[in-house]
Amino acid sequence: MSDFAEIQRILADADPEFRTWAEEHRQCELRLHELTTRVEITVDEEMEEKTLKKRKLRLKDQMAERIRSYESAHVA
Helix, strand or coil: CCCHHHHHHHHHHHCHHHHHHHHHHHHHHHHHHHHHCCCCCCHHHHHHHHHHHHHHHHHHHHHHHHHHHHHHHHCC
C-alpha cells in the first residue's frame, strides 16, 4: 500500500494530529490564495503571506514525514 492519496485519507481519518495539520495546511492555502490574487497588499499582508508560506511548508513536511512513517510500518 503506497498510494499517497489513500494513505493521506487513512491518516486523516485515524490520526487527529495529522487531520489538524491537513486542515491548517488547507486554511493557509486558502488565505494565501486570497492574498496572492489581490492587486495590491499592505506591508502587514506581505509579512502574513511570508509567514503563511513558511507555516504551510512546515505542515507539508510534517505530513510527509508521517506518511513515510506509515508507509514504512505498513508496506511489506
